[in-house]
Amino acid sequence: MITVASLTRAQLGERLAGPGIHLRTGRFTTLLRSPIGGVADGIHLLYGDYPLHEGFADFHLDLVRPATLRRWLRPQVSLLYDGRSMFKPLPLDQAFPMFEWGLNWCVSSRANRYLIVHAAVVEKGGRAAILPAPPGSGKSTLCAALVGRGGWRLLSDELTLLRLDDGMLHPLPRPISLKNASIGVIRDYVPGSVMSRAVTDTVKGTVAHVRAPADSVARAVETALPAWVVFPRFEAGAAITAEPMPRAETFMQLAQNCFNYSLLGAEGFTALVGLVERSQGYRFRYGVLDEALAFFDSLPAVS
Amino acid sequence: MALSWRLVPGQALLHRGWDGAFVLYNDLSGDTHLLSEDAMTLLLALRDGDVMPEELAAPELTELLATLRQLDLVEPC
DSSP, X not given: OOBGGGSOHHHHHHHHHTTOEEEEETXXXXXXEOOOHHHHHHHHHHOTTSBEEOSOOSEEEEEEOOOSGGGGTSOEEEEEETTEEOSOXXXXXXXXXXXXXXXXHHHHHHOTTEEEEEEEEEEETTXXXXXXXXXXXXXXXXXXXXXXXXXXXXXXXXEEEEXXXXXXXXXXXXXXXXXXXXXXXXXXXXXXXXXXXXXXXXXXXXXXXXXXXXXXHHTTTOOBEEEEEEEEEEOTTOOOEEEEEOHHHHHHHHHHTBSSHHHHTXXXXXXXXXXXXXXXXXXXXXXXXXXXXXXXXXXXXXX | OOSOEEEOTTOOOEEEXXXXXXXXXXXXXXXXXXXXXXXXHHHHHHHHTOSOHHHHTSGGGHHXXXXXXXXXXXXXX
């Protein structure tokens, strides 16, 4: 299998600037093209373990510098989906984060054979914990700690993919997106983590991405059974609390965190019922990562 | 006050309940509602023709029927 790591940084840059690469992430293949050095740097640093394919691609993405007068003053980057610009250009420095956000958008708006929850999902022993949460709740920090030090496998930091036919969770392991203070927290807590350069002044503040563990990437076709739905909330210094949630409330909160629940209609309802019946929900507050990891290792099996 | 009530035609009442709380998919609006056991029981009774008009006219049901009407689940007939 040919991986991104089989290319030198220079070769990767040439390929991206020319025919592009067919980057395989989970079950999705993206034909990515870009002459922008920051994109090649990010792919080279964080996607070394990912396979390169030829042929069909689910998504066609180009990251380019728009040919406007602004390129001389404040250079920008545009994301093209199928050759069309779908988003406002961003400062050129944000090219790699824009790729990550753009690929999230592709999956969340196109992969409707899954019910897609805006949530991190990690697995241990074949059982998965889903962590839905709004921005700022500490979801990605917790996810990075669980896979970096807690021995959990990363299925996804951002997009939980629930298969409609059998209720299994399908992995989409990609870099974990950290924001603001979380960047330093994880740099200290997971010393061996590989992290992209922090990019400042994005709509999300300062962002950096952490490379997914190689084992999680290698097991990207291995599904997991949902077992827990944990709604995390970080509060600095707070004592840990984990309050079991009624199933109906777990259902409603999960539905609110889905990208395509309404689109899928009754099929989405039925899939979410199955997920909730296989899982125990918790309202979870944490202030110390060591305590949070201990809680996850104490999660009882769901009958 | 309406003389009687019925389910809005087209509602399949796809639902699931746990511990006295129910989630229901509204086929017409695409919304999902969190309902009490009383509300779900009333909807199922309407579907099954298991409730008499005079029972529906009971003052105790006025507020519940109004709520279900707002959710486009029932309508007067």
